Amino acid sequence: MSQLLAVMFDGVAFGMLLFLISVGLSVTLGMMNFTNLAHGAFAMVGGYVTFALASLAGWPFLATLPVAFLATMAIAAVFERLLFRYIYETGELNQVLFTIGFVFTASATAAYVFGTVHQSVDMPAVLTGFIELGEIKLPSYRLFLVAIALVITVGVVYGLEHTRFGAMVRASVDNQKVARGLGLNVNRIFALTFALGSGLAGLGGALAIEVLGLDPSFGFHILVLVLIVVALGGLGSVWGSFVAALCLGVFDVGGKYFVPELGSFLIYLFMVALLFFRPQGLFGKR
Amino acid sequence: MSTDPHLWLRHKARVSPYEVAFWIAALIVPYVLLPKYLALASQIAIMATFCISLDLILGYAGIISLGHAAFFGIGAYAAGILSARGWGEPLSGLLFAAVVAGLAGWIIGFMIVRVQHLALLMITLGLSFLAVEVANTFDGLTGGADGLLGIDTWKLFGIWKFSIWGHTSYAYALGVSFLIFLLCRRLVHSPFGLTLEAIRENPQRTTAIGVANRRHLQWVFTLSSSIAGIAGAMLAQTTKTVSLESLGFQNSAEIAVMLILGGTGRLYGAIVGTIIFMVARDQLSGMNPKYWYFWIGILLMMVVLFMPRGILGAMQRLAAKMSRS
Numbered sequence: 001m002s003q004l005l006a007v008m009f010d011g012v013a014f015g016m017l018l019f020l021i022s023v024g025l026s027v028t029l030g031m032m033n034f035t036n037l038a039h040g041a042f043a044m045v046g047g048y049v050t051f052a053l054a055s056l057a058g059w060p061f062l063a064t065l066p067v068a069f070l071a072t073m074a075i076a077a078v079f080e081r082l083l084f085r086y087i088y089e090t091g092e093l094n095q096v097l098f099t100i101g102f103v104f105t106a107s108a109t110a111a112y113v114f115g116t117v118h119q120s121v122d123m124p125a126v127l128t129g130f131i132e133l134g135e136i137k138l139p140s141y142r143l144f145l146v147a148i149a150l151v152i153t154v155g156v157v158y159g160l161e162h163t164r165f166g167a168m169v170r171a172s173v174d175n176q177k178v179a180r181g182l183g184l185n186v187n188r189i190f191a192l193t194f195a196l197g198s199g200l201a202g203l204g205g206a207l208a209i210e211v212l213g214l215d216p217s218f219g220f221h222i223l224v225l226v227l228i229v230v231a232l233g234g235l236g237s238v239w240g241s242f243v244a245a246l247c248l249g250v251f252d253v254g255g256k257y258f259v260p261e262l263g264s265f266l267i268y269l270f271m272v273a274l275l276f277f278r279p280q281g282l283f284g285k286r
Numbered sequence: 287m288s289t290d291p292h293l294w295l296r297h298k299a300r301v302s303p304y305e306v307a308f309w310i311a312a313l314i315v316p317y318v319l320l321p322k323y324l325a326l327a328s329q330i331a332i333m334a335t336f337c338i339s340l341d342l343i344l345g346y347a348g349i350i351s352l353g354h355a356a357f358f359g360i361g362a363y364a365a366g367i368l369s370a371r372g373w374g375e376p377l378s379g380l381l382f383a384a385v386v387a388g389l390a391g392w393i394i395g396f397m398i399v400r401v402q403h404l405a406l407l408m409i410t411l412g413l414s415f416l417a418v419e420v421a422n423t424f425d426g427l428t429g430g431a432d433g434l435l436g437i438d439t440w441k442l443f444g445i446w447k448f449s450i451w452g453h454t455s456y457a458y459a460l461g462v463s464f465l466i467f468l469l470c471r472r473l474v475h476s477p478f479g480l481t482l483e484a485i486r487e488n489p490q491r492t493t494a495i496g497v498a499n500r501r502h503l504q505w506v507f508t509l510s511s512s513i514a515g516i517a518g519a520m521l522a523q524t525t526k527t528v529s530l531e532s533l534g535f536q537n538s539a540e541i542a543v544m545l546i547l548g549g550t551g552r553l554y555g556a557i558v559g560t561i562i563f564m565v566a567r568d569q570l571s572g573m574n575p576k577y578w579y580f581w582i583g584i585l586l587m588m589v590v591l592f593m594p595r596g597i598l599g600a601m602q603r604l605a606a607k608m609s610r611s
Contacts, residue, residue, distance in 0.1 A: 035404065086591060092403065093350050094590045097546050100539055101586030108580030224415065224535075231408040265419040272412040276397055279405035 002135045007257050008250060013142035015249020016149030017211060021204035021222060022229040023156060023241050024197015030173040030236020032190050034084070035092050038099040039201055040223035041106040046072040046202025047214045048110055054121040061124055065206055072202025077195040084194070085187070103219045111216040119214045127210075141210055148207065152200065156238060169193055173236040225252075228271050232281050240283030291477075299475035308554075309464065316456055324452035330564045331459035332520045335466050337544050337556035339513035344542070345551030346474055347506045348486030349398060352407055352538050353414030354514055359533030360417065361387040361515025366434045366522040367427060374440040376448075376458065380519050387515020388508050395504040395511075410538075417533045434528040448524060455524040462520060466513055470553060473509075482506055483551075543582070547589055549596020558598055 025039040046068040053064040079102075087098050127144055130137040160166035171179040172186045180186050205218065212218070229248055233240030248267065255266050274282075316327035336358050343349040361383035368379055394413060401409055421428045428434055439448045448454050473479050485492045485499050492499055522528045531537060540563070548559025566585070570578035593600040 029404070035407070083587070083591075090590070090594060092407070093344070093542075093546070093550075094594055096350070096352070096407065097542060098587055098590040100543070101583040101590070104579045104583030104586065106583075108577045108583065112577055112580070220535075224411065227408055227411065231404055235404070261423070265416065265423065268412045268416045268419065272397075272409050272416065275405045275409050275412070276401065279401050279403075 005136050006138070007254055009136075009138055010142060010257075011250035011253035012246060013145045013249070014211065014253050015246040016146050017204055017208055018225055018229050018249055019242055019245035020149050020152060020207065021201045022226040022233075022245060023153075023238060024193070024200045025226060026230045026233060026238065026241040027160075027169065027173065027236060028190065028194050028197050029230060031169070031176065031186070031193060032088055034088055035095040036084070036099050037096060037223060037227075038084075038102040038106070038219070039198070040221075040226055041103045041219035042072050042076050042198040043201040043205030043208070043222055043226075044106065044110060044214070044216070044218040045075055045205065046199075047205035047209050047218060048114060049202065050206035050209060051114070051119050051121055051214055055119070061121055061127075065203060068206035069199045069203040072205075073195045073199030076198030076202075077191065080191050080194050085191070103223070107216040107219055114216070116216055119209070121209050123210060145207060145211075152203075153238075153242060156200075160238060165189075165192070228267070230281075231275060232271065234281030234283040237281070237283040240281060244282060291480075295475055295477070295480065299471070305554075312460060317453075324456045326564065326568055328452050328455040328459040328524055329521070330561055331456065331463045332517050332524070333541070333544065333564060334557045334560040335459075335463040335520070336514055336517035337541055337548075337560045338463075338467060338470055338553060339510045339517065340541055340545050341550060341553060341556040342470060342473070342510040342513070343507055344545065345555070346479060346486065347482040347503055349503060349507065350407060351398075351410040352535070352542070353410035353412070353417075354510075354541060355535070355537035356414045356417040356533055357387045357391055357511040357514040358518035358521075358537065358541075359421070359528070359530075360390050360511075360518065362518030362522040362528045362532050363421065363428055363434065364515065365519030366437050366528040369438055369523065370434060370436040374438045376439055376442055376523050379439075379523060380462065380516050383515045383519030383522075384512045387518070388512030390515075391511020392504065392508040395507040398507055399500040399503040411535065414533065414535055414538055418530055421530055421533055428528075428530075431530060433530070434522075437522060437526040437528070439523045439526060448526075452524075459520055459524065462516065466516065467553065467557075470513075474553065478502070478505075543586055546596060547585070549598040549600075552596075552598055555596050555598045559596065562597070 021043045022039070025036060028034060028036060049068040049071045050061070050064040053059040053067060054061050083098075083102070087095055090098075123141065127141045129140055131140050131143060132138075158166075160169060168179070168184055168189050171182070171184060172189050176186055205214075205222075208214075208218075208222070212222075225248065229241055229245045232248070233242070233244035251267055251270070252264070255262060255264070259266075312331075316324055320327070336354075339357075340351070340354050343351060343354075364386040365379040365383040368374075368382055373379070397409065398406070422430050425431070441447050442454055442458055448458075474482075481492070481497055481502055485497065485502060489499055518528075518532060521532065544559040544563040545556050546559070547563055548557065549555030563582075567578060567582070570581055589596065595603075
């Protein structure tokens with residue numbers, strides 16, 4: 001029983017991580033219909049920022065996290081203005097290929113700068129042990145993950161539901177044309193949302209080093225999971241992404257633990273079946 | 287322009303001297319000028335066949351697939367397993383692979399024709415991951431992560447042996463891809479091919495004029511899967527091994543890259559894109575094995591930004607501009 005709970009908790013923590021990385025993509029995809037497969041590459045950027053600061057420059061791990069967020073945000077904003085904004089009107093296939101090309105380039109650059117080996121960072125002592133709750137031993141890093149993710153979820157939901165900028169974002173997601181007609185600068189809103197979402201992905205990437213490790217192909221590996229979350233959750237739906245990420249995390253970790261011979265088979269099968277019957281995802285409106 | 291659609295189709299389908307020159311060059315150049323590169327040349331012919339199969343569904347019918355390598359891999363495993371179990375006759379192996387991959391494509395096709403946009407991308411992606419997982423699970427049959435070994439390809443027509451020099455392999459691959467190319471060329475210039483383009487451009491309107499969209503799309507998807515399977519089978523027979531990677535996302539992504547590089551919806555785009563990509567990869571990975579992906583990525587972004595219709599599309603526009611001025 002306690003083992004089951006421990007695995008479940010592991011899954012929840014993994015799901016939270018996936019949510020952090022994918023929530024930005026869900027919102028930006030819903031707004032511009034910009035099929036961005038490069039989102040995982042920004043998670044990788046955040047991971048390498050933390051790795052460079054913590055392992056190469058000797059910063060404490062926790063201090064690197066805000067930098068990973070801000071640096072990824074800045075990098076994403078630059079690339080959005082330099083490259084991505086030219087392909088919003090070009091159709092799905094070109095967007096897919098352009099962003100795949102971006103991931104290729106980003107991952108080769110990372111391989112050139114940091115090498116192709118699997119990297120890790122040193123954790124502070126606070127985050128390495130276990131915390132005992134009655135019979136259950138919970139790894140403190142996982143607890144830390146869940147806590148951070150919950151704080152950010154509340155922040156994102158508050159930001160979207162109760163601020164002026166959030167209202168503009170929601171309007172642009174719901175109906176881009178009408179939002180433009182009302183005088184909203186959808187492109188600027190999109191650029192900001194894109195940067196914020198990529199920043200969150202970068203933070204997620206930094207937090208993921210301890211769980212998944214970090215190497216130049218991180219952007220590709222995480223991409224599939226991120227896309228599953230976004231597609232299942234429904235475009236533009238924060239709660240949808242939250243639920244989908246949680247389910248995916250629990251199923252993935254639980255599946256690998258209890259039925260390892262099936263591998264990820266069940267997840268892909270479930271995704272294909274669900275998307276076939278509900279192409280707009282669990283909570284999507286369109 | 288004539289108003290009779292059949293005349294118009296026939297006019298579109300006429301053979302240009304460039305085409306004849308291209309195929310003659312494809313036969314002569316590798317044998318005479320570049321005999322060292324025959325193995326690469328046969329890989330190019332095989333991947334070009336695969337790329338043409340993707341062009342049929344993506345360029346003509348507008349079905350964006352991120353998992354077409356699944357059918358390539360199914361064909362490769364079908365021919366490979368048949369051969370490893372004792373029947374290594376190459377042509378019947380191709381036929382077997384075409385039937386198995388086509389059947390898989392027909393079944394998957396029921397699903398593919400009913401979804402669009404992101405859901406379509408995700409379903410094709412998911413199917414290709416599923417295929418890898420299935421092949422990995424049944425490692426008794428497929429060899430799993432070690433790859434399928436023990437493939438023995440018999441002599442072609444009982445005469446020509448498949449040696450490591452690739453003389454037979456290239457003739458075989460080029461011959462099969464030429465036949466498939468002819469078939470596809472005939473198909474896209476037929477009323478069926480024209481209907482596919484109409485569905486791609488405006489599915490509501492084709493429905494309104496009485497076209498059974500889904501049936502058309504499912505047929506072309508089946509055919510395309512079957513051709514992809516033939517390409518996979520040729521790779522299995524000529525390299526005498528099949529790996530899990532042949533089913534995977536990387537392979538699917540690369541073939542889409544080749545297609546967009548050359549230009550979609552014109553068949554020759556698939557061939558030109560494959561040649562450029564494969565030669566570039568061969569050269570770049572020879573110079574710089576770790577980082578060649580950097581240049582492929584840059585190339586891809588440049589093509590999308592500056593040549594959205596591919597290299598052939600850009601050349602066509604350039605030619606049109608020059609003849610006008």
